[in-house]
Amino acid sequence: xxxxxxxxxxxxxxxxxxxxxxxxxxxxxxxxxxxxxxxxxxxxxxxxxxxxxxxxxxxxxxxxxxxxxxxxxxxxxxxxxxxxxxxxxxxxxxxxxxxxxxxxxxxxxxxxxxxxxxxxxxxxxxxxxxxxxxxxxxxxxxxxxxxxxxxxxxxxxxxxxxxxxxxxxxxxxxxxxxxxxxxxxxxxxxxxxxxxxxxxxxxxxxxxxxxxxxxxxxxxxxxxxxxxxxxxxxxxxxxxxxxxxxxxxxxxxxxxxxxxxxxxxxxxxxxxxxxxxxxxxxxxxxxxxxxxxxxxxxxxxxxxxxxxxxxxxxxxxxxxxxxxxxxxxxxxxxxx
Numbered sequence: 001x002x003x004x005x006x007x008x009x010x011x012x013x014x015x016x017x018x019x020x021x022x023x024x025x026x027x028x029x030x031x032x033x034x035x036x037x038x039x040x041x042x043x044x045x046x047x048x049x050x051x052x053x054x055x056x057x058x059x060x061x062x063x064x065x066x067x068x069x070x071x072x073x074x075x076x077x078x079x080x081x082x083x084x085x086x087x088x089x090x091x092x093x094x095x096x097x098x099x100x101x102x103x104x105x106x107x108x109x110x111x112x113x114x115x116x117x118x119x120x121x122x123x124x125x126x127x128x129x130x131x132x133x134x135x136x137x138x139x140x141x142x143x144x145x146x147x148x149x150x151x152x153x154x155x156x157x158x159x160x161x162x163x164x165x166x167x168x169x170x171x172x173x174x175x176x177x178x179x180x181x182x183x184x185x186x187x188x189x190x191x192x193x194x195x196x197x198x199x200x201x202x203x204x205x206x207x208x209x210x211x212x213x214x215x216x217x218x219x220x221x222x223x224x225x226x227x228x229x230x231x232x233x234x235x236x237x238x239x240x241x242x243x244x245x246x247x248x249x250x251x252x253x254x255x256x257x258x259x260x261x262x263x264x265x266x267x268x269x270x271x272x273x274x275x276x277x278x279x280x281x282x283x284x285x286x287x288x289x290x291x292x293x294x295x296x297x298x299x300x301x302x303x304x305x306x307x308x309x310x311x312x313x314x315x316x317x318x319x320x321x322x323x324x325x326x327x328x329x330x331x332x333x334x335x336x
Contacts, residue, residue, distance in 0.1 A: 033335025
């Protein structure tokens with residue numbers, strides 16, 4: 001396996017810079033195996049689901065995790081909070097800039113207020129442990145001073161921060177949105193329930209691997225960052241009983257497949273899904289289009305094989321919007 005196997009040409013003008021309204025008006029490329037894929041919209045996903053299917057969503061909530069700060073010297077600094085390391089959410093693993101210049105004990109400011117203290121570098125060395133300063137609820141501080149952590153390829157301002165949040169988001173914890181879920185509206189979810197399609201929730205806290213590029217020539221050597229997941233025994237039982245399990249987004253896939261491989265319903269996972277992979281839970285996957293050379297694209301490759309290239313070529317040819325605020329596709333791993 002080579003990293004180049006997961007490359008494709010993505011013109012910058014095809015990267016969606018804003019979400020569509022309404023959410024479910026995004027286009028949906030429907031995988032038909034060896035046949036020509038269908039062009040639909042997310043609001044029509046019910047046409048491709050059946051009574052007895054189980055739809056599984058990741059209900060993690062994004063926090064405004066990007067803090068733009070200043071050093072005491074006057075230089076700028078940025079802290080991207082990745083995951084809380086204590087129950088009070090006072091200490092966090094974070095990506096910081098300028099990483100090489102910041103030293104343990106240094107405080108970072110917003111105006112005259114010290115907001116963050118750098119504590120230490122983590123063992124791998126690619127992140128740091130930081131402490132949120134000030135009295136009161138640390139998440140309230142983050143909500144007051146932070147920005148939604150949009151990916152760097154989105155360069156336009158997001159006027160409505162809730163559009164980088166799913167409508168079913170629950171516990172604030174993640175540093176990025178489970179973007180396939182951004183397409184769902186309350187009315188679409190209700191229409192699926194009317195079709196006797198059950199909807200289940202899992203949690204996977206989206207962290208560093210969303211931002212960390214794959215650099216190894218053989219991508220199987222990539223060290224994947226651990227992420228916290230929670231899948232209840234009831235959800236796993238419902239998956240076993242379902243006609244088909246339809247995962248909404250790659251994070252739902254990682255949560256479900258991680259839970260299937262452990263006796264504990266929650267914990268941490270370093271599951272890196274790439275071919276060959278023996279699937280345990282997920283039958284269908286709705287996902288957005290992903291950046292080249294990423295672990296997410298490798299998961300898609302493990303799910304449908306090399307036909308992902310034909311699907312991506314079709315999407316680009318038909319002017320689909322790409323990446324986090326872009327359109328989606330519905331994949332079926334049972335199709336030849």
